Amino acid sequence: MTGPVTRPLSGPAWTDAEALECAMVVPETADTATFTFRAPSGAWFDYQPGQFLTLDLPLPGGNVQRTYTISSSPSRPLSIGITVKAQTGSLATRWMLDHLRPGMRIRAYGPAGVFTNHRHPAGKYLFISAGSGITPMMSMTTWMWDSGEMPDIVFVHAARTPSEIIFRQRLEGMADRVPGLQLRFTVEETDPFRAWTGYRGRLNQIMLGLMAPDYLEREVFCCGPEPFMQAVRDMLGALGFDMERYHQESFAAPARNEAEVPVLDDVVPDETARAEVVFALSGVSAPCTETDTVLAVAKASGLNIPSGCTFGLCGTCKVMKTEGEVHMVHNGGITEDEIEEGYILACCSHPMGRVVVAV
Ligand code: FES
Known part of the structure; x- marks a missing residue:
């Protein structure tokens, strides 16, 4: 388990390449608790108040990813906390309340979000x-x-x-x-x-x-x-x-009715058009159609791209595209600067022809 914090804030900020260690669980109400995490390396946490984290929770039936708003403040950067309430029928949050204890390490992605x-x-x-x-x-x-x-x-x-x-x-x-x-x-x-x-x-x-x-x-x-x-x-x-x-x-999928569907000014995916996603780092090349998402093609190919919301909001599935074009309609999970740099959200990006991603 991570030891007590004995040195002043220094060194690099935490990145989601490092698993988080649960440091403290504080009950807040009958079905709500705050989970505080620290970085085993002692890294500090840099984020904006109001942002969220996506946790990769090891449930007995397999890992599930869930997105939670951070309840702690970056003004207290030695740890990061989320506060969760078990809703009726919620498996992931129930698992956290019943099983996530100090000393356990879990993967987390983010922080991300624009609600701040x-x-x-x-x-x-x-x-x-x-x-x-x-x-x-x-x-x-x-x-x-x-x-x-x-x-x-x-x-x-x-x-x-x-x-x-x-x-x-x-x-x-x-x-x-x-x-x-x-x-x-x-x-x-x-x-x-x-x-x-x-x-x-x-x-x-x-x-x-x-x-x-x-x-x-x-x-x-x-x-x-x-x-x-x-x-x-x-x-x-x-x-x-x-x-x-x-x-x-909101972490619910945005309501979609005709008036809300964005007007697309570019080419739209065609389910009969052949496409291909090349996962360059894994050496896998998968044929598909333009209506498949990069995330779905990765899953079908046995590759894991971490994902949370699956509708372009949380930013968990961000990957670097090095070649080709995608059609992406997101919900704020990626910034214009990141798109300029070549990142895409795999969950809501459709390959338009041959696309190469760094996965
Ligand atoms: S999984 Fe949330 S943006 Fe793709």
């Missing part, structure tokens, strides 16, 4: 979250606290019951000390053992107006289940909020 206040600096923020969607908000709030900025955050969070409000005490500890962090919790049901004097019921327009009367002046970050975020979008849109200043995080 660093990309949208503002004087005033409105954070709106539900359930475990609180994790990126915790990371961004801790960052602001640690950086010594006096935050101006209205922190709205919806939970089922008071005892399911993750990080409640830590947030209240911060909010007690500075006037600029205003906590506004709402719960669907009260707890029999704990008095509740906050809001009750689902977040609605009237409640939002009471919680953050100046919401029109704030940069909004929203994270939670898709129906919750849809309700927030509808609410803000109806209230005349400038949706350019609305940002959301």
